[in-house]
Amino acid sequence: MNQNRRRPNNVIEVNFLARWLVLVLMIGLGGLFFVYLKNQQHSIGDQTRGVEAMLREVESLNAALDAKITGLTSRGALQRRLDDGYLKLEGIRDTAIARITPAQPAESDGVLRTALHDPDSRFDPEASPRTINR
């Protein structure tokens, strides 16, 4: 009987339990957070990979289009179009040529030049904008 009376009731050590509970909880949460971060990393990695692939694709398409433009505007291609009649060369009127180099009128020396240096066509920065031919 005396032996039974030695421990009349079981003491629940709340502090001790709480300490372990908190520790386990924290470790669990830490683990879950780690897994969450890892998943996020992978998910962002997948997105990055996707964006990288998209960029590569755009770059490649851009380069392919650049090459296509170069091909279509090359001298050979333009010459073929000219020969086929799809393009036409039009002479530029003398008055439509503005030169930024000092102009020399043809009548001053009687020399025939590739483009007529007509005083009327001299480039005047104050005047309305014109196409500069050079």
Place this chain on the structure above:
Amino acid sequence: MNRVGGRIGSVCGFLVIVFTLFAWRLIYLQVSQHDYFSEIAAEKHLIRVPIPARRGRILDRNGEELAVSIPVKTIYADGTHIQNPGEVATVAAPFLEVPVSELTKKLTTQRPYVVIRKGVSEDKAQELIRAMDSHKLHGLYLQEESKRSYPNGEMLCHVLGYVDHSGHGTDGIEKMFDHELTGKDGFRRIEHDRKGREILVYRGQEELPENGSDIRLTIDMGLQAIVEKEVDATYKKLHPVAASAILADPVTGEILAMASRPNYDPNHYSEAKTENLRNRAISDMYEPGSTFKIVVTSAAFNEGIVNQDTRIFCENGRFSFCGKTIKDHHGSGDLTVPEILMKSSNIGAAKIALRMSDEKYYDYVRKFGFGVKTGLPLPGEISGLVNPPNRWDKLTKSRMAFGQSVSVTPIQMVMAMSTIANGGNLMKPKIVLNKGEGDMVDAPVVLRSVLSPKTSAFISQALVSVLSNQGTAALARVDGFTAAGKTGTAQKISPHGGYLENHYIVSFAGYLPADKPKLMGLVIVDDAPLSESMNYGGSVAGPVFSQIAGQAARHLDLKPENDNPMLQSENSGAKSASLR
């Protein structure tokens, strides 16, 4: 108790030994062999993915693109990922332009890398992948490649060259500057998952590629187009064996245009005949004929052997020398040195050569750059053939004076004529402006001073008279400009010795404006099937030079300096008499 204690001791001892062995083995694997096993493990899931460098472009002097790389895809199959080859083939076949049955056969494999099609365009490859994704099919993948494209096709083909299937330059600039154009591939170490997809989190070491440098040529495509058009017209009209033309800046030695016929399209180089691949402007040697007279006359004048008043008796057109007869086309009596050049007298040139010592004459021939490669960075250049005096016979010197017994390349002739045009300096020809160094350009290289300015001015003036009505190249005149030049008409050498009857290589080398040259040009027409009376440098190559130089001067916006009304009328008179 003792027996029990003994047994416990034995078991414990045994366990200690076993665990010691395990521990030792663990230390061996984890510590001693760490690197080795790490490498094996890494090989299983780490791969080194190459990042290809972009091949540099080839540009003309104004930045016009002459050779570019287009990204294309190689489509390959991983047989281990394909569950239903027939279904994959049905979806993919329309994009790959391959029959379904043939594709099914190719896809029925367990090999991880089977090339299905190379050179698929970017947009078509992307369409295929999207179609595969929409049908939830796997097993076809893309690999990045690039294809070299020459937007101008045949134009400038011999200079540009081409690249082979592995992407390495095989001819022309593509070959000579392959290292600079290629660049250096980069790489990235990645880990991949079970499906072969990269795990980005574990992306490892990365080295970015160094793209190839752009090569900027001295070629002006505006001038090249002019030259190509005229050479092409000549080739189609006269049907010669070959035709070549070169335009250069005589002051800097820069090559502005270079064209040869027959030619080829570098986009389809495998279809070209071998003879069409040859850049005849640097790899063909020919007997220059009368254009070579500039060497003997300028050498003799430079050495003081002849002067402006010297008169040479030209034997009225027939001169017997060492048992052989040298003939002139038109017989003449006494001629001055400029008149010898103007009338292209073989006898006059031979007699001038005979006044010089063998060594001195040979020395000048070599000083003009003949018999040695010019050093132009293009493959296949040859040095021509100039024999030293100890291998000459009694006739050699007199023959060399008018361009026989010597073989030169077109580029050598251009540089020799430039020597007279620029005041006496032999320039090193240049075809590359820079190799990706931005706007930096190497200074022109003077190889040596050959003639005094006085000599070059004297010979230059004589060469102007070659284009007068009394000269041999009236048809080479250029409206609005005083041009200078020399014709050449040489019989072709027979492979069996001697010369071929009625087979000629005709040429014209000239420059303009004569007093301050900006443009040097050479036109060579090899063996046009014309009658003997028509097949002359002045009547065949001269007009082509005139056409090229006239258009080139307008392209360069050279100021016409010809204010001499008499020469203007001479020009128009010559044009009306032109054969073209």
